[in-house]
Amino acid sequence: MMRIICRIIGGALCFFGVIGMLTPIPFGLILFVIGLMFLIPSTPSAARGVRWARTKVGIFDRAMTAITNRAPMPYRRVLRQTEINSYDW
Numbered sequence: 001m002m003r004i005i006c007r008i009i010g011g012a013l014c015f016f017g018v019i020g021m022l023t024p025i026p027f028g029l030i031l032f033v034i035g036l037m038f039l040i041p042s043t044p045s046a047a048r049g050v051r052w053a054r055t056k057v058g059i060f061d062r063a064m065t066a067i068t069n070r071a072p073m074p075y076r077r078v079l080r081q082t083e084i085n086s087y088d089w
Helices: 002-021 028-042 044-056 058-070 073-080
Strands: none
Touching (some): 002 028, 028 058, 028 073, 044 058, 058 073
16 A cells, blocks of 8 residues: 555656756756655666666766765655666565
């Protein structure tokens, strides 16, 4: 049940984050990253998708690295799961 709630909240935050990135004040990036923090632990395909995007889009990888380095420890652990050289095999 908790996994479904995390997916719904994460999906909504990512949706509003994408819409917010189109506005002149870029608060959407913050909402998008918070949404990803809900989706990455609860949805394995989201973690694979973020890892794929980090390998293909350099600016996205640099932004995620900067956010990961500044995030508090519990959130840093979640975001480190998507680093390019970090595979959960």
